[in-house]
Amino acid sequence: MSYLVLARKYRPKDFDELVGQEHISEVLKNAIEKNRIAHAYIFSGTRGTGKTTTARIFTKALNCVDRKASQPCGKCPNCKEIADGNSIDVQEIDGASNRGIEEIRSLRENVQYAPSSSKYKVYIIDEAHQITDAAFNALLKTLEEPPEHVIFILATTDPQKIPLTILSRCQRFKFRPLSAVEISTHLEKLSKLEKFDIDKSALQLIAQISNGSLRDSLSMLDQVISFSPDDKITDKTVRELIGLSPLEMVSSIVDLILAKDAKGILEKIAGIAAEGYDFLQIGRDTREYFRKLVFTNYIDLEKNAPESILPDEMESLKKHKGMFQDNILLRNLHLANRCIEEMRFSDNTRLIFELYALKLMQQTAGIDELIDKLSAMEKNLGGPSGPADSQPSGDTPPAVKNPGTGHSIAGSDAPAYKTAENTAKNAPAQP
Numbered sequence: 001m002s003y004l005v006l007a008r009k010y011r012p013k014d015f016d017e018l019v020g021q022e023h024i025s026e027v028l029k030n031a032i033e034k035n036r037i038a039h040a041y042i043f044s045g046t047r048g049t050g051k052t053t054t055a056r057i058f059t060k061a062l063n064c065v066d067r068k069a070s071q072p073c074g075k076c077p078n079c080k081e082i083a084d085g086n087s088i089d090v091q092e093i094d095g096a097s098n099r100g101i102e103e104i105r106s107l108r109e110n111v112q113y114a115p116s117s118s119k120y121k122v123y124i125i126d127e128a129h130q131i132t133d134a135a136f137n138a139l140l141k142t143l144e145e146p147p148e149h150v151i152f153i154l155a156t157t158d159p160q161k162i163p164l165t166i167l168s169r170c171q172r173f174k175f176r177p178l179s180a181v182e183i184s185t186h187l188e189k190l191s192k193l194e195k196f197d198i199d200k201s202a203l204q205l206i207a208q209i210s211n212g213s214l215r216d217s218l219s220m221l222d223q224v225i226s227f228s229p230d231d232k233i234t235d236k237t238v239r240e241l242i243g244l245s246p247l248e249m250v251s252s253i254v255d256l257i258l259a260k261d262a263k264g265i266l267e268k269i270a271g272i273a274a275e276g277y278d279f280l281q282i283g284r285d286t287r288e289y290f291r292k293l294v295f296t297n298y299i300d301l302e303k304n305a306p307e308s309i310l311p312d313e314m315e316s317l318k319k320h321k322g323m324f325q326d327n328i329l330l331r332n333l334h335l336a337n338r339c340i341e342e343m344r345f346s347d348n349t350r351l352i353f354e355l356y357a358l359k360l361m362q363q364t365a366g367i368d369e370l371i372d373k374l375s376a377m378e379k380n381l382g383g384p385s386g387p388a389d390s391q392p393s394g395d396t397p398p399a400v401k402n403p404g405t406g407h408s409i410a411g412s413d414a415p416a417y418k419t420a421e422n423t424a425k426n427a428p429a430q431p
């Protein structure tokens with residue numbers, strides 16, 4: 001028997017089998033039960049998150065002759081034909097290769113005829129953002145006055161490229177990228193069913209690499225299994241196949257930033273380039289890492305967000321927690337975000353990433369060195385003159401050199417700005 005790839009073998013057959021898009025399946029199920037069906041839908045979201053699969057399940061449910069509540073039976077001729085891609089009333093159109101006005105015109109003519117054996121004629125247009133403006137214009141007329149029996153489902157990774165006139169006539173559903181934990185849980189389930197001899201850590205690594213795309217994670221699992229069909233698969237096997245994981249790359253870059261190791265940073269980036277990684281994605285991973293690092297200052301992530309962070313990442317975050325000053329960390333997050341904005345408009349994403357990695361290092365180093373210098377200065381001058389607990393406000397102003405006298409001004413001798421402010425605040429208001 002030939003091997004059926006996992007993504008096809010375990011393609012969800014009804015709404016309950018969909019992974020991670022409950023917010024969408026609930027609304028669609030409701031629409032079916034209440035018979036409130038729109039004539040046009042837009043399913044948007046990153047690749048491999050279930051847009052086409054959901055469109056097929058929805059179509060089956062609409063045309064099923066033996067539907068149970070909102071779920072398609074999966075057994076009637078309509079369900080079977082749709083699952084096999086043979087239904088003459090359901091057309092799946094690749095928007096990338098049928099993007100011109102001629103194709104849309106013939107679609108418009110076809111729309112007029114009633115369905116042959118189903119309730120609805122459904123047109124699922126994949127990669128809909130590829131359709132030309134002229135073709136969208138031709139489609140608009142049909143969307144304005146659609147025949148009763150016709151439903152359009154436009155699937156796209158780039159909804160902002162679809163004209164507003166079209167968008168405003170469609171019900172929109174946003175498919176979200178899946179968290180690494182959701183993906184690894186799903187992979188674990190399938191691995192058990194398939195009796196794969198594979199470590200949990202290997203599945204977690206695959207989940208991490210697939211960036212929210214369930215389909216990508218399944219192809220990677222296929223690849224890992226065929227790479228090493230007889231041995232137990234560990235995270236080491238996965239690493240042999242794909243090289244460094246994004247987390248390891250980001251985590252080691254953060255190490256190098258903290259160590260102020262410019263040479264190390266540039267060498268690491270050269271290594272990433274040699275492995276053929278996409279720098280825009282590494283940039284996004286870096287930004288996400290700094291974001292989580294900022295969160296660790298305010299939230300116990302282990303307790304509050306265990307579903308979105310894998311054990312390896314948690315370990316790394318714990319290691320870096322508190323290593324950056326709060327304000328530096330916020331600025332680093334801001335810089336990482338700007339890095340991605342600049343990459344979008346650049347023909348050399350590696351260069352932009354190098355530039356920002358060094359900027360992050362300089363900024364971190366800059367403040368650290370300043371603090372080092374200040375504390376060295378303080379040491380030379382014999383430290384603060386007054387003990388901190390003698391301050392009524394509890395705030396000890398930092399020791400700074402008075403440029404006029406050359407003496408250290410600190411503790412109770414310093415101009416106690418905060419204390420003065422507090423005093424003013426506490427003083428009775430002047431009449």
Ligand SMILES: [Zn+2]
Binds near residue numbers: 065078079080
């Ligand atoms: Zn059916």
